[in-house]
Amino acid sequence: MIEISSDVIRGYNDTMILFILRQGPSYGYEISKQIKQMTDGKYIIKETTLYSAFTRMEKNGFIESFPGEADRRTYYRITENGLSYYKEKCEEWELTKEVVERFISKSFTEEQNGYNN
């Protein structure tokens, strides 16, 4: 079973979180469930990774926290800076993808039948 290496995802956890927060404020547990659901369980973000991302991004001004009104949760909303950052990461992703793909042999990927080498 192939798993996603955390080295690759490193630096894109923030992007995933921001993607979800673009749809409206949310909190840790729900975001983690959404990531799991959106990836069909292929990627499950670790709790500590998630919460340390919150701290980092709040410090960087990408998100803002506020307490839930009817519950104990800490909610987060995306800021203008966070939106800009998200946008940059999207552009960066396209570039990165293009670059990495030049070093990937398509014959090894699942879509192929393996007859070409």
Next chain:
Amino acid sequence: MIEISSDVIRGYNDTMILFILRQGPSYGYEISKQIKQMTDGKYIIKETTLYSAFTRMEKNGFIESFPGEADRRTYYRITENGLSYYKEKCEEWELTKEVVERFISKSFTEEQNGYNN
């Protein structure tokens, strides 16, 4: 100017090096030039990153070193284990790409004109 984040590339430097070594033995400086050339200068691997990758991959049994016959260089060749590892990384990449893309808004990428939001 958008640059490739080293966080994303982290863990794929090895893959890039192995891709080049699949074509035959090579050494540090030449590999770095090939990476630069293959990416049209979009990605330039740092010297220390490259040489520490050699050390790590040799320790892991993915590559083997041998001295050049007519020069002072240290050459590397890919091993069977290295080939397997490279293959795994290719498969992993496809999965990762698919996962990350679900969190990327296409409207922000360069191919688009920006009219859709």
Next chain:
DNA sequence: TGTCGTTGCTACGGCAGTCGTAGTACGATT
């Protein structure tokens, strides 16, 4: 002959993000 630029490499240490482990606390369920 001296110096400069390129090649080819090693050593050291800092940094940042991920993640394992652990612990707390509350509410609902059994």
Next chain:
DNA sequence: AATCGTACTACGACTGCCGTAGCAACGACA
């Protein structure tokens, strides 16, 4: 009363990237 799910926080280890520095051989150029 105990267990499970929810909702966090704290701490510290680990890994890979990279800045800085240094060294040595070689060719070109003046």
